[in-house]
Amino acid sequence: NAGVTQTPKFRILKIGQSMTLQCAQDMNHNYMYWYRQDPGMGLKLIYYSVGAGITDKGEVPNGYNVSRSTTEDFPLRLELAAPSQTSVYFCASRGDSRNQPQHFGDGTRLSIL
Amino acid sequence: RKEVEQDPGPFNVPEGATVAFNCTYSNSASQSFFWYRQDCRKEPKLLMSVYSSGNEDGRFTAQLNRASQYISLLIRDSKLSDSATYLCVVNTNAGKSTFGDGTTLTVKP
Numbered sequence: 261n262a263g264v265t266q267t268p269k270f271r272i273l274k275i276g277q278s279m280t281l282q283c284a285q286d287m288n289h290n291y292m293y294w295y296r297q298d299p300g301m302g303l304k305l306i307y308y309s310v311g312a313g314i315t316d317k318g319e320v321p322n323g324y325n326v327s328r329s330t331t332e333d334f335p336l337r338l339e340l341a342a343p344s345q346t347s348v349y350f351c352a353s354r355g356d357s358r359n360q361p362q363h364f365g366d367g368t369r370l371s372i373l
Numbered sequence: 374r375k376e377v378e379q380d381p382g383p384f385n386v387p388e389g390a391t392v393a394f395n396c397t398y399s400n401s402a403s404q405s406f407f408w409y410r411q412d413c414r415k416e417p418k419l420l421m422s423v424y425s426s427g428n429e430d431g432r433f434t435a436q437l438n439r440a441s442q443y444i445s446l447l448i449r450d451s452k453l454s455d456s457a458t459y460l461c462v463v464n465t466n467a468g469k470s471t472f473g474d475g476t477t478l479t480v481k482p
Binding site for chain 1: 418466467
């Protein structure tokens with residue numbers, strides 16, 4: 261019962277470094293999402309995908325890139341890490357029916373120093 | 374104006390109280406609606422979907438008013454374990470999903 265798996269769980273980066281946050285789901289879901297959550301705030305949508313090969317910008321895409329080469333994986337790339345990207349990142353997926361809720365991973369806690 | 378707005382809170386209520394949260398949305402193309410619960414910045418977990426006719430799950434009741442573009446969550450007989458942040462979520466038919474900023478509930482003995 262893996263569901264949505266995010267790696268790593270924690271990471272500290274230096275300013276200017278790059279990294280990829282991994283997200284994988286084993287539920288054959290077409291819809292996948294990346295969010296960030298800053299302290300005391302709600303979830304902000306970074307990017308989402310409605311199927312393999314298709315991605316769309318969310319509310320806060322600047323500084324991030326995504327790809328969706330397979331149904332299972334939806335990695336999030338930070339090219340030049342900035343302190344403003346310190347946050348908790350959540351990945352989620354859902355089934356095709358519009359009434360399907362999202363299933364979340366445990367999150368990646370990222371600090372940029 | 375934010376696409377999804379929630380009552381700012383925080384709500385501090387005694388055990389056994391009834392508490393209600395509202396959430397308004399601006400996109401008339403919104404198609405599906407949910408309430409999630411989040412504890413201490415862990416991952417959000419689905420509390421309940423919100424159906425047009427309203428729906429109930431134990432002490433929790435969710436309602437949707439499409440004409441006024443808001444959803445609500447009613448919690449009856451509050452328990453200490455209900456203390457959490459409650460998030461409303463609005464999905465469009467195109468797959469985009471927008472969360473409210475959350476309302477914090479603290480239930481006190």
